[in-house]
């Protein structure tokens with residue numbers, strides 16, 4: 569029987585402000601404060617050692633018979649990879665495992681895995697001994713947490729900063745590249761040799777969250793893990809093709825609009841563009857197609873950092889910020905001033921409103937006006 573009495577509760581706190589009026593000019597005016605001097609840059613990050621947490625997690629999984637895994641809303645390949653890998657591992661050890669998510673399993677990943685994500689309303693949450701949430705635990709799992717009975721053991725595995733949720737076992741450190749990297753380290757500490765499907769799932773997450781090993785979160789450890797996963801049979805080329813190359817015409821059309829409108833602010837080095845809801849509809853594109861616009865634009869040599877503003881369902885405007893390590897810009901500082909958050913080199917925020925074009929550039933008009 570799984571008892572959580574041995575687990576120490578951990579708690580974190582943080583506050584997110586929620587009032588903002590945004591226009592590009594305001595962001596530009598903040599840049600001088602956000603560009604760090606080379607000399608003040610941090611030394612290499614020290615990653616947290618989770619040896620103790622891995623042992624606790626192993627205790628939890630050994631003693632649970634029914635486990636619910638939980639993926640974040642609008643699931644990306646990292647949450648998919650981390651959850652699928654854990655599911656396969658737990659099923660090998662005879663556990664009954666479901667994966668919960670507020671959205672369906674991504675269509676384009678069905679060629680890699682036969683899997684189903686179950687909406688929490690369809691689940692009997694009381695029937696699980698333990699719940700493990702992998703990746704962006706504040707995007708979906710936060711709504712499930714209050715519905716759990718108190719004796720259910722909760723485990724959080726994440727690599728995002730500023731997570732305010734707490735659980736019985738907390739494995740969160742933004743210095744790691746991906747939740748898939750963390751799950752790999754768990755399996756390694758448990759002495760588990762990944763099967764080919766497990767290796768495939770973890771390499772999927774690792775490659776997606778590192779932009780196929782191009783982002784600043786790539787460490788020697790990431791490369792070691794990727795190489796080991798390939799030795800266990802993970803098809804790196806197939807994964808790369810699936811997540812980075814096979815873009816439909818709809819996505820290319822949408823990117824064309826975004827690239828055509830891209831404007832560089834020469835003094836700040838801000839490269840910005842916008843995507844309206846009308847663009848997405850006209851191109852018959854998917855919201856997911858917006859994500860890679862920031863990645864591609866961040867590689868433009870003149871750009872110090874990139875802001876892509878896109879209209880989303882429910883009258884929201886999403887700002888996606890991206891930079892590259894050598895520019896020494898902390899885009900999460902910008903996101904935070906606008907009520908958002910994220911990593912130093914990739915962050916975002918959402919504000920209620922719509923996007924209009926003015927003589928001075930793109931402007932977000934708050935909903936209340």
Ligand SMILES: [Mn+2]
Nearest residue numbers: 646703746747
């Ligand atoms: Mn991730």
